[in-house]
Amino acid sequence: MEGNSDGLTLARQAQALLRNAENAPEAQAKAERLSRQAIEMFPEEPEVWKIFAEVFQNRGDLNGALSVLNGAAPCMAEHPAWWMIKAHLLQRNQQAEEALAALSKAIQWAGSNPTGLLASAPRRW
Helix, strand or coil: CHHHHHHHHHHHHHHHHHHHCCCCHHHHHHHHHHHHHHHHHCCCCHHHHHHHHHHHHHCCCHHHHHHHHHHCHHHHCCCHHHHHHHHHHHHHCCCHHHHHHHHHHHHHHHCCCHHHHHHHCCCCC
16 A cells, blocks of 8 residues: 555655746656656556656657556556546547546546546646
8 A cells, every 4th residue: 555655745746846847847857757656656546646747748758648547558458547537538639529438437426426537637737
């Protein structure tokens, strides 16, 4: 359990760097390193993958961000939050049909609590 906590802490440190760095290359590189380490420590946590995808999004690389999420697909396929994040990135990348399909998956996996999806919706994007 401690590794999970440490992994999430690293990911959140990376996220803070991204938000406060104003695109400074050193901060971007450090955020990428931290988020990669977080994924190694806590690969089953959707938030860790979301933050790693943010590294790419911050660079303006939406395809890279989608690649990150697609790489997480085997372990994230049942997480509504992961599907919400993916739907948002697809929509931003002007892939409306794919975004709608991902949103439908989020609702499907949310099961009896689809309103809980609001809590997992991307706040920053």
